[in-house]
Amino acid sequence: MQMKTGVEQSVYAVLLLNMLPDKAVLHSEVISGQIGASPTYFQKLLRKLVSADLITSVPGVKGGFKLKKDPEDIRVYDIYVAIEGQQSLYSPSGILNDVLELEYDDRCCVLGGLMEEAEESWKAVLKRETIASLAEQVESDRFVHHVTDLKKWVEENMVV
Amino acid sequence: MQMKTGVEQSVYAVLLLNMLPDKAVLHSEVISGQIGASPTYFQKLLRKLVSADLITSVPGVKGGFKLKKDPEDIRVYDIYVAIEGQQSLYSPSGILNDVLELEYDDRCCVLGGLMEEAEESWKAVLKRETIASLAEQVESDRFVHHVTDLKKWVEENMVV
DNA sequence: ATAATCCGGATAATTATTATCCGGTTTAAT
DNA sequence: ATTAAACCGGATAATAATTATCCGGATTAT
Numbered sequence: 001m002q003m004k005t006g007v008e009q010s011v012y013a014v015l016l017l018n019m020l021p022d023k024a025v026l027h028s029e030v031i032s033g034q035i036g037a038s039p040t041y042f043q044k045l046l047r048k049l050v051s052a053d054l055i056t057s058v059p060g061v062k063g064g065f066k067l068k069k070d071p072e073d074i075r076v077y078d079i080y081v082a083i084e085g086q087q088s089l090y091s092p093s094g095i096l097n098d099v100l101e102l103e104y105d106d107r108c109c110v111l112g113g114l115m116e117e118a119e120e121s122w123k124a125v126l127k128r129e130t131i132a133s134l135a136e137q138v139e140s141d142r143f144v145h146h147v148t149d150l151k152k153w154v155e156e157n158m159v160v
Numbered sequence: 161m162q163m164k165t166g167v168e169q170s171v172y173a174v175l176l177l178n179m180l181p182d183k184a185v186l187h188s189e190v191i192s193g194q195i196g197a198s199p200t201y202f203q204k205l206l207r208k209l210v211s212a213d214l215i216t217s218v219p220g221v222k223g224g225f226k227l228k229k230d231p232e233d234i235r236v237y238d239i240y241v242a243i244e245g246q247q248s249l250y251s252p253s254g255i256l257n258d259v260l261e262l263e264y265d266d267r268c269c270v271l272g273g274l275m276e277e278a279e280e281s282w283k284a285v286l287k288r289e290t291i292a293s294l295a296e297q298v299e300s301d302r303f304v305h306h307v308t309d310l311k312k313w314v315e316e317n318m319v320v
Numbered sequence: 321a322t323a324a325t326c327c328g329g330a331t332a333a334t335t336a337t338t339a340t341c342c343g344g345t346t347t348a349a350t
Numbered sequence: 351a352t353t354a355a356a357c358c359g360g361a362t363a364a365t366a367a368t369t370a371t372c373c374g375g376a377t378t379a380t
Contacts, residue, residue, distance in 0.1 A: 001163050002336090003250050003275075004368070011271060012255050027325075035255055041370045047327075060378030061324040076274065090163045095172050095195055096298075110297050111171060114236065115163075118285035125278035137270050138256075162367090164337075187356075201339045207358075220347025221355040319356095 006045050007083045009037050011076060013046070014131050015138065017055060018071050019151050024158040025064030034153070045083060052082035062159045071132035080126055089122075090115035166205050167243045169197050171236060173206070174291050175298065177215060177227050179311050184318040185224030194313070205243060212242035222319050231292035240286055249282075250275035 013031050020026060032042035046065055049055045056068040067074070092109040138147055173191050180186060192202035206225055209215045216228040227234070252269040298307055 001161065001244050001249060002247070003161050005253055006369085008250070008253060008255060008271060015256075029325095038370050040372080041368095043326080044328090044370090050326095057326060058378090059326045059376075061322095062379055063325045063377080065326090076271075084161050087162070089161060090168070093165055093168060095168060096175075098196060110294050111168060111236075114285065114289050118282045121285050122278045122282035125274065125281050129274050134270050166338085189356095198339050200341080201337095203357080204339090204359090210357095217357060218347090219345070219357045221353095222348060223346080223356040225357090 001089070003080075004084060007080050009035050009042065010045050010049060010079050010083050011131075011134070013042075014049070014054065014067070014074060014079060015135060016150075016154065017065060017067050018131055018135055019154045020066055020158055021155075023066075024160055025058055025062075025066045026154070026158055027064045030157045031065070048082050049079065052078060054078055054082060064159050071135060072130055074131040075127050076129045076131075076134070077123055077126035080123075088116070089119050161249070163240075164244060167240050169195050169202065170205050170209060170239050170243050171291075171294070173202075174209070174214065174227070174234060174239060175295060176310075176314060177225060178231050178291055178295055179314045180226055180318055181315075183226075184320055185218055185222075185226045186314070186318055187224045190317045191225070208242045209239065212238060214238055214242060224319050231295060232290055234291040235287050236289045236291075236294070237283055237286035240283075248276070249279050 012035055016031060016034065017026060028043045028046055029039045031046075032039045035042070037045075046055065046057070050057050050065075053068055054074055055065050057063070057065050090111070092112045092115075094109065096110055097108075172195055176191060176194065177186060188203045188206055189199045191206075192199045195202070197205075206215065206217070210217050210225075213228055214234055215225050217223070217225050250271070252272045252275075254269065256270055
């Protein structure tokens with residue numbers, strides 16, 4: 001049981017897109033190159049972020065990706081759901097129902113309630129943090145000098 | 161990202177073992193049969209529970225498994241860790257470190273802190289519930305009549 | 321027109337999980 | 351003692367999930 005690496009990669013991709021000036025886009029291969037992900041697969045991840053309305057894609061030459069929402073409105077949770085999907089961490093297999101020989105009406109799951117709560121608790125933390133708040137951390141004194149390099153890189157590689 | 165079904169199966173197995181009178185044991189194939197799991201693989205899961213000191217195995221003919229601890233002292237979390245292992249849901253791949261070209265000293269992970277907190281939050285819920293409290297739920301009025309059947313089944317299939 | 325990009329479907333490669341098998345050790349019963 | 355029935359643990363196979371690739375189509379700046 002491990003979170004897909006795609007979630008982490010996507011978060012960093014969105015952080016990169018957040019450094020773009022208005023109207024500018026970043027080519028998918030440029031992003032995946034910087035992140036060190038497989039270009040073709042990473043494009044699939046970007047598509048999921050597009051479907052989730054977190055980023056926008058512009059087709060054609062000089063095309064690429066950019067944020068669709070303000071960074072304050074993109075929660076880490078949104079990215080998590082976009083990539084991992086809606087399905088919960090725990091899918092009750094109804095073992096106890098069989099064990100107890102329950103009729104359909106009586107079906108319940110002792111673990112279900114607990115697991116649901118655990119998952120909500122996990123998600124709640126992911127809902128708290130946004131791309132804006134993450135970006136703020138990255139901008140902290142400690143890294144500010146590296147970040148300016150990164151922003152330079154973004155400006156050199158962005159389109160339009 | 162989905163919890164192993166082995167965790168759920170193990171929880172129910174422990175609930176069954178909890179119905180055993182003192183000194184009695186349950187044969188692994190009897191348990192896996194009731195739960196509907198593959199016998200050989202399920203034995204591996206039982207081994208993990210043994211390694212985690214949650215249950216005891218007695219070898220030889222008339223052997224089997226029984227609880228090692230009181231049900232109050234077995235948390236769902238313990239079973240989760242026994243089966244899934246210690247590794248966290250999120251393993252930082254250090255993408256941002258590369259992106260920011262950080263020196264080894266400076267290495268950190270913006271997501272790491274958040275993910276760690278999320279996971280702790282999830283685990284906290286699993287730590288709350290014990291086998292004893294789960295058993296209590298199962299004993300509730302609603303199911304008590306089925307449970308007596310189940311206990312009868314346990315008595316018929318237990319050894320010594 | 322052309323080239324560069326996104327798009328989406330099919331498919332393959334890799335990895336994680338689940339499942340099986342087999343030879344070994346322990347123990348109750350004969 | 352011998353035997354049969356269980357656990358033990360290592361090797362291995364089958365299955366499922368994740369990651370990665372490929373290709374033909376649609377879109378757009380030049």
